[in-house]
Amino acid sequence: MSEFRTGARLALDWGQARIGVAACDPRGTLAYPVETIANVGDERAIAKRLAELVAEYEPIEIVMGLPRHLKGAEGASAAKIRERAQWLTRQFPSIGVRLIDERLTTVMATRQLHDVGRGSRKQRAIIDQAAAVAILDHALTVERNVGEPGGELILEGTQHGGA
Structure with a gap:
């Protein structure tokens, strides 16, 4: 068993409309x-903003949520995230990119925000950030x-035959 690695990390909850970002x-x-x-x-705009965040936080890795079905299988959404992870390894070759199972993180984030009185309709951007925090x-x-x-370390050129 190795020691916990020190260093900041960025997390991305990469959705179709928004990308929630969290850090530690x-x-x-x-x-x-x-x-x-x-x-x-x-x-280009996404790459520019992510480059600014990487410069600011100097993370040792970027963690991305990997959407899986409840039984663990991967579908079209997971395939898109794997493509994005590959893209990130090309954009930031010196930073590790890891995929972490994100089942239910958005559901949990929505519930937590609802529990503190924040409705989901007007808070979608905040939900994406909260999901990134959960990841x-x-x-x-x-x-x-x-x-x-x-999770799974993604290396440039890595292919996955997810179900």
Whole structure:
């Protein structure tokens, strides 16, 4: 069992319309929401904003939620995320990219916000950030408990035959 790695991390909840972003402190103690990036098909704008965030937070890795069906199978949404993860490895070759199972993170984030009186219709951008926080919290918890980084490390050119 290895020690918990120090270093900030960024987490992305990459959806069709928005990308929720979260970060954590270098000790991995606290994951917190950062912002929501509009995902309107402008890859250059997304790359520019992500590059600014990488420069600001200097993460040791980027964690992305991998949407799976409740039984664990991967569908079209997971395939799109895998493509995005590959794209990120090309954009930031010196930073690790990991995929973490995100089943129910958006549901949990929506419930938590609802519990504190924030409705989901007007708070979609906040829900995306909260989902990114949940993804990052999960990754940090796994690493603390198991002693190894959680999820799947994506290397440039890696192919996956997900079901």
